[in-house]
Amino acid sequence: MARVDGLISRNGRLFAQAEGGEVAVTVRYLRPLTSRTEIVLLDDKGREVATVMEPEALPPEQRAAIDAALKERYHLVAITKVREVDVLFGTRYWSVETDRGPRQFALREPGKNVTWLGERHLVLRDTAGNRYEIPDTDKLDVRSRRWIAGSL
Amino acid sequence: MTEPRTVPADPSDRIDGHRLDGALTTPVPAELAANVPSSFRPWYSITSDLGGNGRFGRSWIGADDTRVLAVTDVGRTVELALADLADFRVDELFGASRLVAVGNGSEHVLATYSRNLVAEFALFARILDDLRKREAVVLPETLERATCARCGAPLPERGATCPRCLSRSSILKRLVALLAPYRWQVVGLVAFAMLGVAASMVPPLTYKMIADRVLEGGNGDELGLWVGVMLAAFLLGAAFQFLTSWANAWLGSRIVADLRALLHARAQRLHLRYHNRHESGQLIGRVMSDTSDLRSFLIDGVPYFLVNLLSFVTIAVILLVLDWRLALLVFVPIPVLILGGASFWRRLMPMFHKHGNRRGRLHTILGESIRGVQTVKSLAQERRRETTFEGANEQLFDVTVKVDRTFQGFYGTMSVMMAIGTVLVWYAGGDAILRGTTGAGLGTLLAFVGYMALFYGPLQWFSAVLNWATNALAAAERIFAVLDQPEEGTTEAAPVTLGRVRGRIRFERVRFSYERGREVIKGIDLEIRPGEMIGLVGKSGAGKSTIINLISRFYDPDSGEITVDGVDLRTIDLVAWRQQVGIVMQTPYLFDASILDNIRYGDPTAPFERVVAAARAARAHEFISAKEDGYDTVVGDGGSSLSGGERQRVAIARAILHDPPVLILDEATSAVDSETEKQIQEAIANLVRGRTTIAIAHRLATLRNADRLVVIEDGRIVEQGTHEELLAIPDGVFAKLVRLQTDINRLRAEQAAWHE
Numbered sequence: 038m039a040r041v042d043g044l045i046s047r048n049g050r051l052f053a054q055a056e057g058g059e060v061a062v063t064v065r066y067l068r069p070l071t072s073r074t075e076i077v078l079l080d081d082k083g084r085e086v087a088t089v090m091e092p093e094a095l096p097p098e099q100r101a102a103i104d105a106a107l108k109e110r111y112h113l114v115a116i117t118k119v120r121e122v123d124v125l126f127g128t129r130y131w132s133v134e135t136d137r138g139p140r141q142f143a144l145r146e147p148g149k150n151v152t153w154l155g156e157r158h159l160v161l162r163d164t165a166g167n168r169y170e171i172p173d174t175d176k177l178d179v180r181s182r183r184w185i186a187g188s189l
Numbered sequence: 190m191t192e193p194r195t196v197p198a199d200p201s202d203r204i205d206g207h208r209l210d211g212a213l214t215t216p217v218p219a220e221l222a223a224n225v226p227s228s229f230r231p232w233y234s235i236t237s238d239l240g241g242n243g244r245f246g247r248s249w250i251g252a253d254d255t256r257v258l259a260v261t262d263v264g265r266t267v268e269l270a271l272a273d274l275a276d277f278r279v280d281e282l283f284g285a286s287r288l289v290a291v292g293n294g295s296e297h298v299l300a301t302y303s304r305n306l307v308a309e310f311a312l313f314a315r316i317l318d319d320l321r322k323r324e325a326v327v328l329p330e331t332l333e334r335a336t337c338a339r340c341g342a343p344l345p346e347r348g349a350t351c352p353r354c355l356s357r358s359s360i361l362k363r364l365v366a367l368l369a370p371y372r373w374q375v376v377g378l379v380a381f382a383m384l385g386v387a388a389s390m391v392p393p394l395t396y397k398m399i400a401d402r403v404l405e406g407g408n409g410d411e412l413g414l415w416v417g418v419m420l421a422a423f424l425l426g427a428a429f430q431f432l433t434s435w436a437n438a439w440l441g442s443r444i445v446a447d448l449r450a451l452l453h454a455r456a457q458r459l460h461l462r463y464h465n466r467h468e469s470g471q472l473i474g475r476v477m478s479d480t481s482d483l484r485s486f487l488i489d490g491v492p493y494f495l496v497n498l499l500s501f502v503t504i505a506v507i508l509l510v511l512d513w514r515l516a517l518l519v520f521v522p523i524p525v526l527i528l529g530g531a532s533f534w535r536r537l538m539p540m541f542h543k544h545g546n547r548r549g550r551l552h553t554i555l556g557e558s559i560r561g562v563q564t565v566k567s568l569a570q571e572r573r574r575e576t577t578f579e580g581a582n583e584q585l586f587d588v589t590v591k592v593d594r595t596f597q598g599f600y601g602t603m604s605v606m607m608a609i610g611t612v613l614v615w616y617a618g619g620d621a622i623l624r625g626t627t628g629a630g631l632g633t634l635l636a637f638v639g640y641m642a643l644f645y646g647p648l649q650w651f652s653a654v655l656n657w658a659t660n661a662l663a664a665a666e667r668i669f670a671v672l673d674q675p676e677e678g679t680t681e682a683a684p685v686t687l688g689r690v691r692g693r694i695r696f697e698r699v700r701f702s703y704e705r706g707r708e709v710i711k712g713i714d715l716e717i718r719p720g721e722m723i724g725l726v727g728k729s730g731a732g733k734s735t736i737i738n739l740i741s742r743f744y745d746p747d748s749g750e751i752t753v754d755g756v757d758l759r760t761i762d763l764v765a766w767r768q769q770v771g772i773v774m775q776t777p778y779l780f781d782a783s784i785l786d787n788i789r790y791g792d793p794t795a796p797f798e799r800v801v802a803a804a805r806a807a808r809a810h811e812f813i814s815a816k817e818d819g820y821d822t823v824v825g826d827g828g829s830s831l832s833g834g835e836r837q838r839v840a841i842a843r844a845i846l847h848d849p850p851v852l853i854l855d856e857a858t859s860a861v862d863s864e865t866e867k868q869i870q871e872a873i874a875n876l877v878r879g880r881t882t883i884a885i886a887h888r889l890a891t892l893r894n895a896d897r898l899v900v901i902e903d904g905r906i907v908e909q910g911t912h913e914e915l916l917a918i919p920d921g922v923f924a925k926l927v928r929l930q931t932d933i934n935r936l937r938a939e940q941a942a943w944h945e
Contacts, residue, residue, distance in 0.1 A: 112283060113284060114284060139245065141343060143342075165303070189546075
């Protein structure tokens with residue numbers, strides 16, 4: 038694994054400078070659901086350019102470039118409030134507030150489309166394939182918690 | 190599929206987009222209108238569900254024949270001349286996707302959107318590219334949307350009908366329509382139910398008669414008469430109840446059997462696209478469990494509801510006629526019983542869901558423990574499995590106790606409410622008789638008590654039956670959703686029936702995607718001569734199997750055309766075409782029947798001599814004969830009692846007997862040892878003679894007999910020619926593949942030598 042000497046953002050793309058050359062990369066979390074810390078840089082053919090276990094140790098300008106790229110790539114939606122869960126013909130229609138604004142989605146087969154990552158941490162996948170995270174059910178208001186308990 | 194039209198033409202062309210629910214001609218959202226010049230008249234346009242800052246909001250892209258304009262709700266505007274652009278690309282992000290315009294050395298994000306819109310944006314990207322290249326824009330027939338085009342609500346699955354826009358009464362109407370062929374049975378059933386109710390109304394009246402006329406009135410000689418009437422009413426009631434159930438058992442089962450047959454027939458004719466998108470278990474569930482849910486409701490729920498509603502109304506009328514003041518007292522607990530029942534069910538339903546989920550989870554854990562027992566043991570994790578199981582087991586225990594206790598509590602409350610009604614009637618009735626304030630006597634009081642038992646009992650269950658009805662309607666809706674799926678087949682009104690084809694197959698500008706948005710075949714032109722053997726070569730995922738699926742017409746191209754002997758495949762009668770195509774798959778499917786029946790599956794009347802000849806040509810005759818039961822050997826579920834090589838040769842014999850002019854070999858020799866492979870090779874050599882053959886093989890050596898090799902890479906043909914011609918291309922894709930495989934083979938040989 039080549040050492041990365043620098044990272045720059047140019048024309049909307051991230052480039053890694055290594056061994057005198059420059060390669061366009063995309064940045065990914067290694068554990069996007071359970072721990073958004075460690076990252077990997079992949080080139081356009083999906084080959085590893087670098088794996089960074091402690092991105093916070095990188096120089097500030099590189100970290101800024103990586104953070105910007107991560108923000109662009111990861112469209113994580115966290116549910117902040119459950120307004121209503123309506124069941125109709127076996128499909129649950131969720132009406133929620135998220136950190137990215139209000140949203141409605143349909144959930145089917147909770148056994149398959151609800152992933153519990155911890156006691157109070159879960160991810161829902163709607164019928165279109167979008168995912169919604171609830172990082173900590175205890176941090177939601179009572180009504181939201183009741184909707185979740187009643188329908189999951 | 191529409192005919193390709195050339196751009197630019199009259200801008201009113203974009204009217205075309207309205208066919209796809211207007212998804213590709215969306216107007217500029219009001220909040221963004223200020224950023225779009227009023228002179229801009231896009232031909233195609235699309236609205237995203239994400240705004241410029243990644244929040245749920247709206248962005249809009251429009252394009253005419255010279256430029257593309259993208260605006261977002263944060264005021265960012267991108268305007269690009271199509272002539273300056275090189276490509277349009279879709280980037281799959283985590284939880285979203287984005288459409289990017291690629292210029293010379295620069296990239297511009299046009300919009301980011303959620304998974305809801307992947308199909309729409311993939312098509313839009315293609316349209317933009319067609320506009321850029323000034324090529325014909327071809328729109329598909331339909332777009333499988335994730336949200337309802339009418340109400341905007343998310344759909345239960347892509348392309349499904351919106352349950353919110355679907356009325357329950359329309360489902361009921363369809364269920365009733367299923368009854369139409371059995372209308373006389375229905376009339377009989379309703380008549381039995383009504384007579385049964387009428388009979389059950391009589392006994393309390395006889396109480397009154399006995400009390401008033403015999404005991405109080407002193408007409409001792411009438412006792413026998415009234416007791417006789419009572420007995421007759423009981424017997425008749427029982428008889429009609431039996432007849433109702435008897436008729437209903439037949440009718441309910443009949444409808445469900447009809448539905449199962451309809452579902453099975455539809456499942457056979459459903460497009461493979463449907464089967465690919467749904468797990469087989471789901472479809473089997475529809476056929477078996479949904480129909481049985483519906484059956485139990487039709488057999489038990491509907492008569493229960495009907496009979497009880499009828500007796501409820503009748504008793505209410507009788508009570509009012511007997512003594513309206515006492516009747517009002519009887520009615521006192523009714524609202525409590527109904528509301529109590531409803532609130533009980535509201536509480537119980539989530540508990541039931543929870544119970545079902547927890548039981549399912551325990552089931553999964555148990556299954557994993559047993560199937561994975563060797564892995565668990567080898568990693569010494571028995572203790573952890575036990576803890577996991579115990580946890581889930583306790584959770585199931587908790588919810589089971591809760592459900593049972595809630596039930597018991599409900600029963601208790603309801604009996605108390607009914608007892609209160611009875612007590613009220615006895616008290617008020619007795620008091621009235623003692624004081625003589627009412628005309629009612631002891632007889633009326635006894636009749637009242639008799640009716641009350643019939644009256645209260647069913648009330649508490651009305652809401653349960655309504656719940657039951659909702660679930661049965663959901664099952665019916667799921668069944669109808671399958672029945673409403675389009676069948677595969679021709680789009681033409683009168684399909685062309687060909688005689689035996691010569692086997693000239695032509696691909697013209699064929700494009701195809703399984704999932705809208707991910708093109709797998711990206712424009713293929715290919716001509717296969719009659720009797721020619723073509724080998725398709727390429728890495729896995731290159732699109733080889735897809736080409737075979739298209740020739741078999743399991744799918745139709747998104748655009749372009751496939752012709753057979755000059756006739757468009759889409760216009761040919763599907764059954765007639767499939768009879769002319771023989772397919773030998775990598776993992777052939779054998780039915781749980783004898784080898785004989787499997788070989789002649791395509792022609793059950795084929796004489797035994799022909800079966801043996803086919804088996805002999807397939808190098809299968811010997812191993813079949815050596816089996817204890819010979820050709821009568823039953824192969825087991827999926828052919829499980831045969832080895833892989835044996836299954837393959839039975840499948841080849843099946844194809845030889847089928848005698849198709851066009852033959853498809855899909856990795857027919859993978860996963861067998863080299864001796865078996867040799868036999869299969871010989872069998873195949875017999876099979877391909879005189880047929881147009883399209884073969885895919887993982888081992889390139891097995892394609893040596895092919896007249897021509899076609900190298901596929903990323904959905905396109907990159908090289909074609911004979912084995913030698915392709916090897917001669919320096920740095921050719923095929924040459925590289927051969928080198929790679931030779932290396933692997935050498936490595937394998939070395940490993941084998943080591944083991945020896």
